[in-house]
Amino acid sequence: MKTIVIYKSKTGFTKMYAEWIGEELNCDISSYENFPLSTIAEYDCVIYGSRVHAGKVDGIKEIKELFVGCITTKLxxxxxxxxPLEAKDVINKIWQRVFSEKELKTIPHFYMQSGLNYKKMSFGDRTIMKTLAKILGRKKIKNSAETGCEKAIANSYDISSRKYIVPLVEFVKEQAKIL
Ligand SMILES: Cc1cc2nc3c(=O)[nH]c(=O)nc-3n(C[C@H](O)[C@H](O)[C@H](O)COP(=O)(O)O)c2cc1C
Incomplete structure (x- = not known):
């Protein structure tokens, strides 16, 4: 099964996961920016990875549009x-925001916890995080999600691990047996 991992990454977490997946599946890997999109139909399976940004998955609209009418390639x-992975409700909401009911059932999707890297963040993103931290800091009464968010965004952190690629890798390996 001809497979490629295509990723978008600003601070390196998604790139790192894409490289781990590429190694494990022994398949091609490319950044979205360097990938010739017209060659997508040459692949049996395209694995697209990107970051969650303000509750949505970056670039998902474009990638879905690319697959309209593409019936031979699995996305x-x-x-x-x-x-964190334990926040299942929050993660489910992200998927519900970016996928329709039908897409939730037909497009296999996987979440991998990563972290924050202030050193590599763009000026715009750092400004958004600082503003959010200020808003939360000023709030006198906070619910547990807000308190958790305030603590989490105070500094850079890394909760990524290679083990989180396992469900996706196993899924794709199963597909390879079927196709
Ligand atoms: C402005 C901004 C908004 C973010 N929003 C979310 C979010 O809504 N949910 C989440 O889980 N992570 C969020 N993150 C964290 C990123 O998804 C995380 O750092 C991601 O792995 C970065 O990927 P990259 O290093 O490949 O660019 C946000 C990060 C930034 C800078």
Missing amino acids: VVFATGGT
Whole structure:
């Protein structure tokens, strides 16, 4: 099964996960920016990975549009985010925001926890995080999610691990047996 991992990454977490997946599946890997999109139909399986940004998955609209009418290539999506895996409700909401009911059932999707890297963050993103920290800091009464978020975004952190690629890798390996 001809497979490629295509990723978008600003601070390196998604790139790192894409490289781990590429190694494990022994397949091609490319950044979205360097990938010639017209060659997508040459692949049996495209694994698209990007970050969660303000509750949505970066670039998902474009990648879905690319697959309209593309029936021979299977799309698999993964997203990396600072939200810990245990926050299942939060993660489900992210998927519900970016996929329709039908897409939720037909596009396999996987979440991988990552972290925050202030050193590599763009000026715009750092400004958004600082503003959010200020808003939360000023709030006198906070619910547990807000308190957790305030603590989480105070500094850079890394909760990524290679083990989080296992469900996706196993899924794609199963597909390879079927196709
Ligand atoms: C402005 C901004 C907004 C973010 N919003 C979310 C979010 O809504 N949910 C989440 O889980 N992580 C969020 N994150 C964390 C990123 O998803 C995480 O750092 C991601 O792995 C970065 O991927 P990259 O290093 O490949 O660019 C946000 C990060 C930034 C800078």
